Amino acid sequence: MHSAPFWRTVDKLGFVIGTFIIFSYAYMLGQYPHTYFYTFYTALIVSLLFIRFFHFFSAGWMFFLIDFCYYANTLVLICITNGKGQDDLFRVSFLFSSGVLGFSVKMFRNSLVFHRIDFLTSLGIHLCPHLCMYHFKWFTLNHEASLNESERNFVSPAEPDHYFHSMVIVPIIAYLCWSFNYALINFFLLKRKIAKNDFASLYKQFKHDKAM
Numbered sequence: 001m002h003s004a005p006f007w008r009t010v011d012k013l014g015f016v017i018g019t020f021i022i023f024s025y026a027y028m029l030g031q032y033p034h035t036y037f038y039t040f041y042t043a044l045i046v047s048l049l050f051i052r053f054f055h056f057f058s059a060g061w062m063f064f065l066i067d068f069c070y071y072a073n074t075l076v077l078i079c080i081t082n083g084k085g086q087d088d089l090f091r092v093s094f095l096f097s098s099g100v101l102g103f104s105v106k107m108f109r110n111s112l113v114f115h116r117i118d119f120l121t122s123l124g125i126h127l128c129p130h131l132c133m134y135h136f137k138w139f140t141l142n143h144e145a146s147l148n149e150s151e152r153n154f155v156s157p158a159e160p161d162h163y164f165h166s167m168v169i170v171p172i173i174a175y176l177c178w179s180f181n182y183a184l185i186n187f188f189l190l191k192r193k194i195a196k197n198d199f200a201s202l203y204k205q206f207k208h209d210k211a212m
Contacts, residue, residue, distance in 0.1 A: 011115040018114035021124075034140045035153065038080050041132050045073060048124045055118065063194065063201040066185055069104060069125055071178045072096040076129040080136065080154075087157040091166055092174045094137055097129035105130075 021044065028040040049070070056062050072093075079086070079093040104110070104126045113119035136154075144152045160166035186194065186203055194201065 010117065014117040014120065015115040017117065018112075018120045021120070022112075025128075029135065033135070034143050037135075038132075038153075041128065042077060042081055044124070045077060045128060048121045049073065051117065052121050052125070055121075060197075061200050063186070063190075063199050066182055067202050068175075068178055068182075069101055072101055073125055073129055075174070076133060080132065084155045087160070088166065088170050090157045091160075092171050093129075094133045095167070095171050096174075097133040101126050102130040 028037045076093045079089050110123040141156045144154050
């Protein structure tokens, strides 16, 4: 698997898949912006996450899979598939995807490299949730508001009674839920295993980064 012919084949396959994904994403967003686009998005992200899980486990990088971006992607998927009427979930998903994930595209220097599946996966995991939730908030919810209640696929979130609580406190609690479990795994439950096998993680990468 480490030979040049194998990786050239993988790169060619990645180029075909990457091109197909870009055109399909644009087509579904333009043709079915408020219905099948979200089905396509769900299938796309689940597929990318499956590829990432397989790749990282085979490479011994499984502790990257508990990073914040995967947590945020899961929240977005729940929001658009089974989040009807869950106003706090919508706000948290929108803030996380527009904030941390959007910023991560720049911070991790994600690039649209068609012939590299790992590059495409990283870009998709960071950028697609941002594009999806932006479209969901500013276009789909406005469209849904013009429909009869029986025809709506989503429920528009109600105006919060207390903006500071809804836009600051709740997202911070959601973030702390992830960070608590991240710390529990890295520094307590699996600390010895990580040290013994010298497993890579984002924490260790940032720890040795002077800028961080």
